[in-house]
Amino acid sequence: MNDTPMTVKCPTCGKSLEWSEKSPYRPFCSKRCQLIDLGEWADEGKRIPSNGELSDSESWGEEEK
Numbered sequence: 064m065n066d067t068p069m070t071v072k073c074p075t076c077g078k079s080l081e082w083s084e085k086s087p088y089r090p091f092c093s094k095r096c097q098l099i100d101l102g103e104w105a106d107e108g109k110r111i112p113s114n115g116e117l118s119d120s121e122s123w124g125e126e127e128k
């Protein structure tokens with residue numbers, strides 16, 4: 064009886080994943096979580112964009128003509 068996959072929880076997001084070749088980034092669930100844990104997420108260039116850049120024209124009520 065060795066067909067029960069061992070599962071672990073991703074240290075970053077807590078998601079359960081199978082400890083096998085199906086999870087190449089174990090103990091992390093994904094490359095993203097691995098990078099976050101390693102502190103390299105910021106270097107990936109895929110940071111979540113802030114909302115501060117949206118509709119900047121509307122935030123400035125007075126426009127000079």
Ligand SMILES: [Zn+2]
Binds near residue numbers: 074075091092
């Ligand atoms: Zn994760």
